[in-house]
Structure formats: C-alpha cells, structure tokens
Amino acid sequence: MSDALSQERLACLRDRLLGWYDQQRRELPWRDDPDPYRVWISEVMLQQTQVTTVLPYYQRFLRRFPTLRDLASAPLDDVLKAWEGLGYYARARNLHAAARQVVADHEGRLPSSYPALRRLPGFGDYTAGAVASIAFGERVPAVDGNVKRVLARLFAITDDVTQSATARRLRAIAAELVPPDRPGDFNQALMELGATLCTPTSPRCLLCPVQEACRGLAQGIHESLPVRAPRRERPHFDVTAGVIRREDGRLLIAQRKPDAMLGGLWEFPGGKCQPDESLADCLRREICEELGLEIEVDDYLTTIQHGYTHFRISLHVFECRHQDGEPRALDCADWRWVRLADLEEYAFPVTDQKIIQMLNTSFH
Numbered sequence: 001m002s003d004a005l006s007q008e009r010l011a012c013l014r015d016r017l018l019g020w021y022d023q024q025r026r027e028l029p030w031r032d033d034p035d036p037y038r039v040w041i042s043e044v045m046l047q048q049t050q051v052t053t054v055l056p057y058y059q060r061f062l063r064r065f066p067t068l069r070d071l072a073s074a075p076l077d078d079v080l081k082a083w084e085g086l087g088y089y090a091r092a093r094n095l096h097a098a099a100r101q102v103v104a105d106h107e108g109r110l111p112s113s114y115p116a117l118r119r120l121p122g123f124g125d126y127t128a129g130a131v132a133s134i135a136f137g138e139r140v141p142a143v144d145g146n147v148k149r150v151l152a153r154l155f156a157i158t159d160d161v162t163q164s165a166t167a168r169r170l171r172a173i174a175a176e177l178v179p180p181d182r183p184g185d186f187n188q189a190l191m192e193l194g195a196t197l198c199t200p201t202s203p204r205c206l207l208c209p210v211q212e213a214c215r216g217l218a219q220g221i222h223e224s225l226p227v228r229a230p231r232r233e234r235p236h237f238d239v240t241a242g243v244i245r246r247e248d249g250r251l252l253i254a255q256r257k258p259d260a261m262l263g264g265l266w267e268f269p270g271g272k273c274q275p276d277e278s279l280a281d282c283l284r285r286e287i288c289e290e291l292g293l294e295i296e297v298d299d300y301l302t303t304i305q306h307g308y309t310h311f312r313i314s315l316h317v318f319e320c321r322h323q324d325g326e327p328r329a330l331d332c333a334d335w336r337w338v339r340l341a342d343l344e345e346y347a348f349p350v351t352d353q354k355i356i357q358m359l360n361t362s363f364h
Contacts, residue, residue, distance in 0.1 A: 028051065029059065030058070071095065128140075129187070144191060146194025153225045203222065238279070240273065240317075242287060242320040249339070254290060254335045257331075290331040298320060
C-alpha cells in the first residue's frame, strides 16, 4: 500500500491535528516560552523519560543554569549533580559539551538550522528536528517513539520499526506530513497524540482527531502496531561495592571515567565479578585494580537489584576497612576521602544513592 496521501487528505489531516492540538495540548513550561535553549533542554530531558518526571528537573535545571552560557561555564560535576536521578547520563554530558561548542563556535547562540544542529554533540535526527522546527520554524520532521507509533498505525505499517529501512520510511512520511507553516506545532501535535491518545496499550481511538484517516484502525490491527522484534532477555551480572572507611571515619568514593558508562558520576568503588570468584575476592581485586589499595572486607550490608537498558545487576555492598596503600586513580578518573555529610555534594547513580540512604538511616 502506498504511503502517499492526496493533497486534499493531507491538508485535512494537518488541519484536524493542529486544531485538536490547539484545543487539547497540555500546558507545559517549554511551550509557554519556546526559547531555543529551553526547547533544547526540554527535548533532551524528555528522551526516554515521562513528562511528569521531567517537570521538576526541568525547572530546577533552569534555575541552576538559566542560560546556555551558564551551562557552558559550569563544571561538568555541577551539571551531573543537577541531572542526578534523571538517568541516561550521556544526555547531560552531551548537553554540557554542546553548550561549550556553541559558545566557542556560534557566539553562544544555538544554530538555527537542522544541518548545523546535527553537528553538535548529542543532536541526533530527532533532537535536531525538534529544536529546528519548534524553536526556529524549520520544516523538518521530528520522529520520536510516540511519532513512530502514530505513523505506524495511521499508515498500517507492519514492518519492524527497529529496522533501519522502516525508520527511513517513517521519517519520509513524517517529512511529507510536516506543513510549511507551523512545523513545530505539527511535530508537537504528533507527539502529543502519541502521548495522550494513541498510547502503546488501549489507545483512545474514539477521541482521536484523525481516526478516519487511520488505516491501522480500519484494518483492525492498530493495537498490534508498531511491530518490534522481541527483546532479548537481558543478561544478569553480580557486582560488588565497598563502603571503605579509614581510621578517621571518612569514606572512599571514586569517579567513573568520562567515557565509561555513567561517566563522570561518583560511586562506592567495586566492580563486576568474574566466573567462580567469591564476592569478597571480587571486591578486593577490583579495589586493588581501580585504586591500588588493600582492604579488609568486613560485614555484608545489602544487595541492590537494578536494571539498565541492556542488562541487570545485583549490587552486593560490603563494609570494608582500609588496610594499606594510598589511593591512586589507576582505573577511575578521580577519588576522594569524604565525610558522610559531604556525599550530597557529589552526583551518584541511583544504586549508590540507595547505599547513601542506607548509611544515613543507620548513622542516625
């Protein structure tokens, strides 16, 4: 079946969707003030994260970094701390890197075209398209997960949307749909439709402004779309972490390397167990390799279960004593001996935040 629409049907679909958006769109702070910097921050935060989660982070982030220059001049540690708990920390590192590049190369102003935005760190097809269309009125598509679902249903696309050929097809459809006037509003209308009505399960088709044009609904296959290959079962790893104390009671924390997963964040040092290795042996080995220290592994404290996008972990946490050696950044970016009260000054991943909560609870 052809993806093409007649000019009449195309105009009707655009009008209905924009009319619905004008009446039903959610009131969101980045829509009230489509400043390019604010649009960019919101779009990055909304990647793989729900609006309700993003809202308080967005407001706090802009209070801390009200302008692009403020973001560019801040230390990365401060940016990661402001991002703490939002996840997918590469987004924060790319924001910081892109802000610095914009200051260096574009006099502190985000470039206004899709091709120029695409050259900045962290600007993939979607982010560049969203910022270019919403903030600068450029007629380019912005295809996120919501839009993929809407288009797959509207055009009854039964090919796997995770395949590159299908992704190109969806982007071509989206590019044709975007009107020359109000491209940003139209892209947001598609996203809004996917977020509020054309949801992954139990879509509210009776309320949809474009239900008459939906080929998936007409064929009765809309709820099975979009098609995705079954996810592989995520592997599981046992990981250790040491709450290492020295004689004055201070705790040892290490900073992950910038190019590592969760790069730039701080953690209680440790690492992944090797086959047939005991948890205590793993922890002693990892601390020696990472920081050049000898430790005594004492009491077991807790196990934290956590899932990432591609794997799951059981993080086994132990109380440890510093035995010998001075810390060296052998396989980490940096290290600190800190008081328990000082931990709030550093950005930690969610697993280590749970360790801190436990330590604060037991301390008090």
